[in-house]
Amino acid sequence: MKALRSPLAAVLCGGVIVGLALGVRHVQGLFMLPMTGTRGWGREAFALAIALQNLVWGLAQPFTGMIADRWGARRVLAGGCLLYALGLYLMAHAATGVQLALSAGLLVGVALSGTTFSVVYGAISRIVPPQRRGWALGMAGAVGGVGQFAMVPATQQLIGGLGWIAALSVFALVLAFALPLAWPLDDRQDRVPERQPQSMTGAIREALSHKGFWLLNAGFLACGFQLAFIAGHFPAFLVDQGFGPHTGVAALAIIALANVAGTYLCGQLGGLYRRKYVLAGLYLVRSGALLAFALLPASTASVYVFAFVMGLTWLGTVPLTNGLVSQVFGVQYLATLFGFVFVGHQLGGFLGMWLGGAVFDATGSYDAMWLLSALVGLAAAALHWPIDDRAVARLRMA
Template sequence: MAQADRNSGGTRAGWPRSLWIPVIAGGLIMGMALGVRHVQGLFLLPVTFDRGWSRETFGFAMALQNLVWGLAQPFTGMLADKFGSAKVIAVGLVAYALGLVSMAHAANATNFVLGAGITIGIALSGTAFGAIYGALSRIMPSERRSWALGLAGAIGGLGQFAMVPAAQGLIGGWSWTGALVILAGGMMLLLPLAFLMRDQSAGADASDAGLSMSAAIAEAFRHRGFWLLNLGFLACGFQLAFIATHLPAYLFDRGLSAAQGVAALAIIALTNVAGTYLLGVWGGVMRRKYLLAVLYLVRTIAMALFVFMPLSVVSTYLFAAVMGFLWLGTVPLTNGIVSQVFGVRYITTLFGFVFFGHQLGSFFGVWLGGYLFVTTGSYQAVWLIAMAVGLLAALVHWPIDDRAVARLPIARASA
């Protein structure tokens, strides 16, 4: 199998400074975008108490945000591939700021849902994984691509972790409305970084030259491996959304304290930083599809040991550390396979379609977690489903044909 960025080549100390600038810029933008999303649960009680709305209203806004993000990602990707990632990222930051201000000043539940659910959902499609990884995939030469995606993801993960105490401090000092407005200002301060994400041709493949967007989408849709990636990413979204949303409640039901549940989520966020970076780098020297298969298998084993062995604080923290290390490492690996097989000309569009599967899985992970707990009085069934989809994901990645698609010049011209 020909993999263009199999080896990292050379020493990082000798890499041009220009390679570091977009990676750091992209990581900071993604860290802010994902970090603010990560702490939105901290606003649940202040918002509902102050406005007199139900938790269901707040939860519906967050669920809608996930779905809108997934639905918008392919179309945002098309815009980035057509007009350049920098413009899309800049608009995404402005939209994010507007959504946060809208949340702060919403006089009724409908306006709150429009701001938190729809506006921020669209904004995330222009400021998170799809937009940032798509830009870096085109900016970076192929031999640096895995390193760049891994490092940007690690910076983004660090942003998620740092945003927790930052948001708590802002809410305590400025109220929840003031905190949202300050976070909106933070989005606008990052706006100049978007223009450091201008797509370059370093990672371009000559085989993409005569390919139209519609032909590229049709080509991907005909590729069996593209749908297997979608299925695997759906499993990823299911597992992560279920654990992030319901793990603290599961631990509380089993006798652990709320503080220990928060600590488990913090451990996940910290170990995710190292895991995202290392898995991204390893994707440059090992077959990504095999790394993904092993990742999903280890996740499943970790969940089985956690659920079926006696629960303790130690076992909880070990589980959190393992899951955190494997948390978002799927994203640079999956993005890497898409660019490896289909090239980088329309990487943002194609990854957007794959990411929709992830967000669809996220919706079911959150919803089924609550629904089955209410109907059965236990999370056991959802844990079993999470293990089953993890095994399925491990199996479907193994047979993916990860060779670059062959494109005949005549076919490209006709396309």
């Protein structure tokens, strides 16, 4: 029983939950064409539901974080798994755009807020000593990346063999059975003590008065924009360009596999260098890859190279951003404060997913979206550079 409450168990189980939750989200783009074809919808109907999911996820995240900070991450994770399962089951049987928005958008969005970064990373940051925090966050992200990678071929096999409705139903069962994995993430005991405790209201007020907190939030918008657009529209874009469906599946698999190494390395880099500079560098690399892919002729080789580069920077921003928040404000209310930062990420996710569908339906092309994705990445790099990453005065004087 003691082993189940060890830091290593928390890292591994937290990583698996994140991998399952984000893995299902990562492959949503593979459901766009079969679902819209079966239901007779345009792409914007599907894109709007997933965009709503991103927005709900972001808006719910601060409140989910507050619950986790006050009553423990384990309960939030268990409830999130069950709600995710319900949302996927209802998504599989949605007959109208409204039903799809309520299931894939509202329910899954709230569920993601309880099964991903803010809650899991907040718990791990409290369970693991500060000197091991960079490794722990990077390792949890890497484990989650393995889960995302495994979900891509699994989705392809399920859709091809059983159909998309059955595939979503299987995922619902998997999320329901993942509930026991929440047990080791009990951060109510053996927490790393905060040097100078404060109230939750005081912590929120302190963060909202910090200029760097707003810069971090605005910069994180670019991450959500880019990831939602690519994950949601890349497979359909490749089909439009004349590639077979297997190319999109392979590209998503490469992104997920490269993300395993990228997330772990970013966690390590965050322990060696100033996180704000590493984040700025990641956004510059992303923007360069997006511009090159948009301007050069598309080929199978260029698709896979682009997927690999994007995968290396895919979720590496998350442990770095989470680590930066804990570095500046401490870990007592980390899930809450990261939840507020995550609002920016998910606002970007809403815009990236919805605009992708709206722009395509209006122009028949994704060209403008590729260029816009690169521009927001350049803006994010500029926003991260001036962030004051010193611990707040309350902690420096403790």
